Amino acid sequence: MPLLTHDRYCDEIAHQVEQLRAVVTSGADLSATVPTCPDWSLEDLVRHMGGALRWVDALVRTRAKENVPPEQVPLGAGPQERGDAAALDKWLADAGELVVGALREAGPDTEVWAWTGMLHTGFWARRMACEITVHRADAALAAGLPYEVAPDIAADALDEWLQLVEWAQRNLPDKARDLRGPQRSIHLHATDTDPGLNAEWIVELGEEGVGWRRGHEKATVALRGPLTPLLLAFYRRLPLDAPGLEVLGEREVLEFWLERTSFG
Secondary structure: OOOOOHHHHHHHHHHHHHHHHHHHOOOOOOOOEEOOEEEEEHHHHHHHHHHHHHHHHHHHHOOOOOOOOHHHOOOOOOOOOOOOHHHHHHHHHHHHHHHHHHHHHHOOOOEOOOOOOOOEHHHHHHHHHHHHHHHHHHHHHHHOOOOOOOHHHHHHHHHHHHHHHHHHHHHOOOOOOOOOOOOEEEEEEEOOOOHHHOOEEEEEEEOOEEEEEEOOOOOOEEEEEOHHHHHHHHOOOOOOOOOOOEEEEOHHHHHHHHHOOOOO
């Protein structure tokens, strides 16, 4: 279950849209390759994210009972002309305003189609907050700009990612790479947060698949460091040897996990 309120997720989507817009208007090269998503340019990344926001807006506004094909979403592909930072910025701003307005109006419990079993608008508020949080990191890395994220959002994004991996293992065996095997475990430990946030996780891998919980326990391997780099490393956005991060124990277990959680 999410730790945060629906309003908190909506607020964060709006905030992250502003931060992503700041990258677009920073003078960064929109044609630059995104190192963490090498098939995309920075403009491709922004168009993907803005398109996702507009797609969710369409789902929520229409109370969709089934998927809405992205090609049917108005202006879902972005401005017609490429390389126009001002047009891209306005399009992204409008996308953020639309989806936040739709989510706030609907509240967290309105029934709407989703690709998991959580068929309500609360799922989409959380999913978009986490999605744009990580993709803004991709944009910042591509533009050579600093990146920060609020601790409550970073911790919840780790929770959500673990929940999605667990769900995919159970429901998408043809797409999710198998995590089953001998019993071993991963401990994620954020070293810079208030104790009340409880920013530690235990991920268990075994013959039945994957399970996880918050907590501090001895594990096969531990990844320690400040929460933001910890989040980005676990999303495969930073290397395990990034400054501030420390791997203790059997590193290959952590590498096994990262190699097999690339569906997101």
